[in-house]
Every structure is written in C-alpha cells, then in structure tokens.
Amino acid sequence: xxxxxxVQRREIPGAHGGGAIVKEGQYLKVIDVDGKQxxxxxxxxxxDPSEFLSGSHTRVFLGQTLEAPTTIAxxxxxxxxxxxxxxxxxxxxxxVHDWLLASCDSVRYWADYGLSNHRDCKTNVIEALAEFHIRxxxxxxxxxxxxxSPYNEQGKxxxxxxxTKPGDYVLFRALRTVLAVGSACPQxxxxxxxxxxxxxxxxxxxxx
Ligand SMILES: [Zn+2]
Numbered sequence: 001x002x003x004x005x006x007v008q009r010r011e012i013p014g015a016h017g018g019g020a021i022v023k024e025g026q027y028l029k030v031i032d033v034d035g036k037q038x039x040x041x042x043x044x045x046x047x048d049p050s051e052f053l054s055g056s057h058t059r060v061f062l063g064q065t066l067e068a069p070t071t072i073a074x075x076x077x078x079x080x081x082x083x084x085x086x087x088x089x090x091x092x093x094x095x096v097h098d099w100l101l102a103s104c105d106s107v108r109y110w111a112d113y114g115l116s117n118h119r120d121c122k123t124n125v126i127e128a129l130a131e132f133h134i135r136x137x138x139x140x141x142x143x144x145x146x147x148x149s150p151y152n153e154q155g156k157x158x159x160x161x162x163x164t165k166p167g168d169y170v171l172f173r174a175l176r177t178v179l180a181v182g183s184a185c186p187q188x189x190x191x192x193x194x195x196x197x198x199x200x201x202x203x204x205x206x207x208x
C-alpha cells in the first residue's frame with residue numbers, strides 16, 4: 001500500500017525496549033530486522049497511559065476464534081481497554097504472532113531458569129515508558145509480534161523459533177495518537193528467539 005515519507009526510524013537493540021510517538025493518521029512499521037526475533041508490543045494513550053492496547057477487548061470486538069491467538073487480523077482495528085479503536089492492521093508479512101502469553105519478567109528467569117540479573121521484557125517496557133516520563137500503573141499483557149507458539153491438540157502451547165525472515169514486518173495505522181512501545185525480547189533460554197537475540201526497528205511514516 002502507499003504510505004508517505006519516513007519521519008522516524010528507531011532501532012531497538014536486542015534485549016532492550018524503546019518507544020515512539022505515532023500521531024493520528026501516521027503509520028508504524030514494526031520490523032524484525034535480522035529475523036527470528038519477538039517484539040513484545042504495547043500501545044498507550046500518551047496523555048493517559050491507563051488506556052492501552054488490549055487483546056481481550058480486541059478479541060471480543062472481532063469475535064475471534066480459538067485459532068486466532070496465533071495471528072492478528074489484517075484489515076481490522078485493534079482496541080484499547082475502553083473498547084476504543086487504537087491501531088489498524090494494514091499489512092502483516094508474517095501471519096504468526098501471539099495474543100495470549102505474558103511477557104517475560106525477572107521471576108520467569110529466576111524461577112524457571114535459575115538466572116538472576118537477566119534482562120526481561122517487563123523491565124524493558126518500564127524503561128521505555130520512563131524515557132517518555134510515563135510511569136505506567138502496571139505493564140499490560142503484550143501483543144507478541146512474531147512469536148511462534150501454536151497450540152497442540154491438547155490445547156497446550158509450544159514455543160518454536162519464529163518463522164520470520166530478515167525484514168519481516170507488521171504495518172499499523174494510528175487511529176489516534178499513541179505511544180508505541182516494543183521490547184526486543186531477551187528470552188534466550190528456549191527457542192522463542194532462535195537463541196540469537198537481535199534488534200527490532202520502529203519506523204514511523206506520514207500518510208501518503
Ligand atoms: Zn520477553
């Protein structure tokens with residue numbers, strides 16, 4: 001599709017977080033730069049961060065089926081936790097994501113892998129918001145872009161490497177001004193990121 005000029009590119013280093021303001025009508029391209037890297041993705045109302053992108057509210061709106069947590073719907077909006085449209089999914093070069101599982105945090109690394117001082121997505125989001133002088137009341141559930149965690153016949157999820165190639169992306173249009181936040185997930189203790197933590201890029205474009 002036709003979009004306008006690039007106004008900002010921000011590369012989020014692997015295992016870190018970052019954000020960008022996307023004004024109403026602008027586009028946000030979330031890019032898996034090297035491939036096989038999850039981006040835990042969040043979107044907030046920068047004027048009131050208690051309004052945030054919500055998978056559960058979007059699923060109600062879309063009447064989403066049990067198969068759908070492994071994808072997002074191109075050509076449909078994503079809603080916030082007050083059921084207002086926030087972002088519109090324009091393009092998705094991958095088609096495999098996760099809407100259900102929590103972000104990694106320090107407890108996950110300590111309790112499940114015996115690791116202390118491991119970077120984690122929850123902390124990355126808090127750090128990314130601090131850059132915008134926002135202290136969120138809590139970290140919402142993520143949209144885990146590029147995460148490949150399908151469900152088997154017993155309904156249990158399995159974590160596989162992402163199927164993404166370098167440069168794969170999702171393109172959103174902002175239906176109102178948002179603060180988009182991404183964490184290049186530091187999870188290197190299972191195949192979720194192909195055991196190679198790499199960057200995510202945010203590109204913001206004007207309308208055509
Ligand atoms: Zn993570």
